[in-house]
Amino acid sequence: MKTYFLLSLLALLAIPASAARMAMPADTPKSYEAECASCHMAYPPGLLTQKNWQNIMSGLDKHFGTDASLDAKTESEITQWLLKNAATKQKYAAFAPENRITKTAWFIRKHDEVRAEVWKRAGVKSPANCAACHTDAAKGIFNEDNIRIPAK
Ligand code: HEC
Ligand code: HEC
Structure with a gap:
């Protein structure tokens, strides 16, 4: 019984720990939800590299066939936050073709x-x-x- 309890406790602790790597960071600015989650979901910053986010944020006027431009202040706030929280974990840290999560090797494999x-x-x-x-x-x-x- 005691072992069972310990094991379930470990299981409970293990789930949030692995899920947290892709979770939205606690410091997500309101502007990200407001500006980057109206046409699609707010993608977790940890799923793309710094270079990919840089490319995306510097080309918002031609964003996957649409115009997602922002004022300079909001663009800079979101960019800094994305770069700070970009992929570091080896698995996600390879440059994504076309700046798409959906074109990465891990996405295709999964x-x-x-x-x-x-x-x-x-x-x-x-x-x-x-x-x-x-x-x-x-x-x-x-x-x-x-x-x-x-x-x-
Ligand atoms: C006006 C609508 C619109 C806004 C606003 C917008 N996007 Fe997008 N975004 C799109 C479209 C359309 C696609 C392509 C979706 C598809 O292929 O199904 C896309 C795709 C993406 C992708 C690639 C998804 C993939 O295939 O892996 C990323 C990353 C992304 N957007 C980030 C952002 C960020 C960051 C912002 C805020 C600065 C933003 N988007 C704001 C329309 C928008
Ligand atoms: C058509 C449905 C569908 C869509 C859309 C989809 N996925 Fe998935 N995803 C799946 C399935 C099915 C699996 C495989 C689950 C398994 O291995 O049993 C999966 C697996 C994954 C995994 C691995 C999970 C694990 O525990 O190993 C990740 C991470 C993931 N998806 C992220 C994404 C992201 C990010 C997007 C959007 C950019 C996305 N998926 C879009 C269906 C989808």
């Missing part, structure tokens, strides 16, 4: 079981639409237990 047809379902639309399948994506939680793939 999703190799998702069939091409699934990405195109109306309820998914795009691999960048993380929250379509990861029910707690907004909190930066991507583990297997929190996935529900839309049936269509």
Whole structure:
């Protein structure tokens, strides 16, 4: 009984510890939620490198086919915060092609079981639409237990 209790305690402690690496940092500025989560979810800064975030923030007027420009003050606040919290963990620290999380080697590997047809379902639309399948994506939680793939 005592061992069981200890083990469950360890399990409880282990989940937040691993999930926290991708979670939204506690110092997330309001401007990030306001400006970078209106067209898509607020991507956790730890999923791209500093160079990728720099590229994204210096090209907001031509942002994946849309204009996401900001005033200089907001742009600078968000940029500094993104750079401070960018990927450091080896796994995510490789430069992402096209500045897309969805083009990284780890993303492609982790999703190799998702069939091409699934990405195109109306309820998914795009691999960048993380929250379509990861029910707690907004909190930066991507583990297997929190996935529900839309049936269509
Ligand atoms: C006007 C709408 C709009 C705003 C505002 C916006 N984005 Fe985007 N963003 C897009 C679109 C459209 C895509 C491409 C989505 C797709 O491929 O499905 C995108 C893609 C991205 C991607 C790549 C996703 C992938 O494929 O891995 C990142 C990273 C990103 N945006 C970051 C930001 C940041 C940071 C901000 C705030 C400074 C921001 N976005 C604001 C429209 C927007
Ligand atoms: C079509 C549904 C779908 C979309 C959209 C999607 N994923 Fe996933 N994701 C999955 C599935 C399925 C797995 C594999 C889970 C497994 O290994 O059992 C997965 C695995 C992952 C993992 C590994 C989890 C682990 O515990 O090893 C991460 C991290 C992840 N996704 C992040 C993302 C991010 C970030 C986005 C958006 C940029 C995204 N996913 C978009 C379905 C999706």
